[in-house]
Amino acid sequence: MFESLSDRLGSVFKKLKGQGKLSEKNIQDGLKEVRLALLEADVHYKVVKTLIAAIKERAVGQEVLESLTPGQQVVKIVNEELTNLMGGANEEINLGGGHPASIMLVGLQGSGKTTTAGKLAVYLRGQGRKPYLVPADVYRPAAIEQLTKIGKELSIPVYPSDTDSKPEKIAELARIKCAQEGCDTMILDTAGRLHIDDELMAELGRIKATTPPSDILLVADAMTGQDAVNMAKAFNDAMDVGGVILTKMDGDARGGAALSIRSITGKPIKFIGTGEKSNAFEAFHPNRMASRILGMGDVMTLIEKA
Amino acid sequence: AKTRDVLNTPIEDFFITKTELTEDSLEELEETLITADMGVNTVMDLMEPVAEKVNKKQITNSKELRAALTDAMLDLIKPVHENKELPNKKPLVIMVVGVNGVGKTTTIGKLAANFKKQGKKVMLVAADTFRAAAVEQLEIWAERAGVQIVRHRDNSDPAAVAYDGVAAAEARGMDVVIIDTAGRLHTQVNLMEELKKIRRSCHKSLPGSPHETWLVIDANTGQNAVSQAKLFHEAIGVTGMILTKVDGTAKGGIVVSICHDMDVPIRYIGLGEKAEDLREFEAREFIKALF
Ligand SMILES: Nc1nc2c(ncn2[C@@H]2O[C@H](COP(=O)(O)OP(=O)(O)OP(=O)(O)O)[C@@H](O)[C@H]2O)c(=O)[nH]1
Ligand SMILES: Nc1nc2c(ncn2[C@@H]2O[C@H](COP(=O)(O)OP(=O)(O)OP(=O)(O)O)[C@@H](O)[C@H]2O)c(=O)[nH]1
Ligand SMILES: [Mg+2]
Numbered sequence A: 001m002f003e004s005l006s007d008r009l010g011s012v013f014k015k016l017k018g019q020g021k022l023s024e025k026n027i028q029d030g031l032k033e034v035r036l037a038l039l040e041a042d043v044h045y046k047v048v049k050t051l052i053a054a055i056k057e058r059a060v061g062q063e064v065l066e067s068l069t070p071g072q073q074v075v076k077i078v079n080e081e082l083t084n085l086m087g088g089a090n091e092e093i094n095l096g097g098g099h100p101a102s103i104m105l106v107g108l109q110g111s112g113k114t115t116t117a118g119k120l121a122v123y124l125r126g127q128g129r130k131p132y133l134v135p136a137d138v139y140r141p142a143a144i145e146q147l148t149k150i151g152k153e154l155s156i157p158v159y160p161s162d163t164d165s166k167p168e169k170i171a172e173l174a175r176i177k178c179a180q181e182g183c184d185t186m187i188l189d190t191a192g193r194l195h196i197d198d199e200l201m202a203e204l205g206r207i208k209a210t211t212p213p214s215d216i217l218l219v220a221d222a223m224t225g226q227d228a229v230n231m232a233k234a235f236n237d238a239m240d241v242g243g244v245i246l247t248k249m250d251g252d253a254r255g256g257a258a259l260s261i262r263s264i265t266g267k268p269i270k271f272i273g274t275g276e277k278s279n280a281f282e283a284f285h286p287n288r289m290a291s292r293i294l295g296m297g298d299v300m301t302l303i304e305k306a
Numbered sequence B: 001a002k003t004r005d006v007l008n009t010p011i012e013d014f015f016i017t018k019t020e021l022t023e024d025s026l027e028e029l030e031e032t033l034i035t036a037d038m039g040v041n042t043v044m045d046l047m048e049p050v051a052e053k054v055n056k057k058q059i060t061n062s063k064e065l066r067a068a069l070t071d072a073m074l075d076l077i078k079p080v081h082e083n084k085e086l087p088n089k090k091p092l093v094i095m096v097v098g099v100n101g102v103g104k105t106t107t108i109g110k111l112a113a114n115f116k117k118q119g120k121k122v123m124l125v126a127a128d129t130f131r132a133a134a135v136e137q138l139e140i141w142a143e144r145a146g147v148q149i150v151r152h153r154d155n156s157d158p159a160a161v162a163y164d165g166v167a168a169a170e171a172r173g174m175d176v177v178i179i180d181t182a183g184r185l186h187t188q189v190n191l192m193e194e195l196k197k198i199r200r201s202c203h204k205s206l207p208g209s210p211h212e213t214w215l216v217i218d219a220n221t222g223q224n225a226v227s228q229a230k231l232f233h234e235a236i237g238v239t240g241m242i243l244t245k246v247d248g249t250a251k252g253g254i255v256v257s258i259c260h261d262m263d264v265p266i267r268y269i270g271l272g273e274k275a276e277d278l279r280e281f282e283a284r285e286f287i288k289a290l291f
């Protein structure tokens, strides 16, 4: 739907070829295009501002390389800045601390927590762990049935929660049951909630207090817009999350929310969800994400060859 | 107890404290609109004539600026918003579609309660046979609203459920039939074909149905919602939109961009997880909350 950044920069920089140095003046139009591309990818307005300043600082004064057009050169700088900001690749899940280990999934309504719980269980089983699914969403109609069905399909044991219990109580009892079932890793599915719902945010705190998790993962939708910063900041402030899982990456969303979330929380994106099935789950690669946000996977290979 | 605005500077403040217009006030306004997910292109299209009036001193204070922008946005949303009477059919068949997790099933629960309150006989059709416990979820909503439901086994053909649902509704003298469909990304060609098939089988069951096809959009969605609207519309013809999760901090400005590009009315907004958390869309009120 959107023109790729490299196409746009190509035309902006046509006249720049062979002009020697990149200067504040001659890259101004290029930076405008970069800004537009980032905003169209849903990177938060303020994050874009900071990024543009950093890119400008790096670009100004650089010689225009023989091997690259000025457009490619700016794209290269932008891509590197984005990749850096997004942090290191392949941040693993933290399974240290208590026995059993426990991972808590939190996030807005419909972001993909329950589905991701199943995916995580399969992933951890592949790593030789014995996962135990714990439905702690007592609000959404049929949420417990949903996770129970997922567990059954995947042959992974599920704690028999009921909607009359408090989520923190479920977590506490499930911990004992997990060990009895011969499992070593609890995956706690919590109800979707708004980050401004103080009551439900406090509930997350109580679950955390009764069952200190090895890792708390914020499950966020890749299609999220500008509000990703508010959501991520609030969840992180309340829960001190250990990382992020970005879902629904199988669509055509640019996924600029990844950059917003990373830059506001400083927490790594650990995995991405790429479909509804339990194997549609992959490690996160900052460089791929950067290219996707800019809509230019192709150009980077060109630059790498140059 | 919900505390709004974790990070945003409330734009109301901006309008109250800065009556004189400066270069900065236009930029601040642009920022607010962009952070409401209205999309850069739509924002620029809206701001351009307004900025020109500011330059020509036809607009000199923030009150006038606000009025001018509100009018410009109303022009976008209002024309598509008018003519929202539902077709007079019995049963009226409504199909609800959208990407994963936006709130389709919940909204159907709310709609059922709403129609029921108006004295209508409502039937729900569980044509999401794919997602784990989607049918059970809809059953709970049907029970809450006190309306009937047609369901098949898990993993059965959704088009067959739709056919039976519409037929049963006609036989039992229902006024409204609402068909729940599985969430799907608009880029998944096979699944979009499946929606076409569901439509065809409604038509076979009751010629001319479904009469309405409503696309649910999550207010948290960014620019991708434009692509969603476009592709769902191309595939099956959308006749209305519902914006959900407006009770959060996301503004849902993306629907302004959608209206900028296509001619589909926004019918309802969702404001929570309970049956009563559904409102008819009010353009002026919505715009007021945007900036
Ligand atoms: N295409 C796609 N769909 C996904 C992905 N992850 C989850 N989904 C779908 O998104 C929808 C919502 O997923 P859930 O797992 O129910 O989300 P949740 O966060 O548990 O929702 P609540 O419990 O209601 O807050 C379902 O239709 C899932 O199948 C993904 O990576 N890609
Ligand atoms: N805060 C809030 N939550 C909502 C609203 N509408 C739906 N939800 C929640 O969003 C989550 C997903 O809702 P569903 O109705 O299951 O969404 P869906 O589109 O049917 O999902 P799939 O069938 O999996 O694609 C649930 O937790 C709902 O309670 C709303 O207006 N406000
Ligand atoms: Mg869930």
Ligand SMILES: [Mg+2]
Binding pocket: B104, B105, B106, B128, B134, B180, B181, B182, B183
């Ligand atoms: Mg549903």
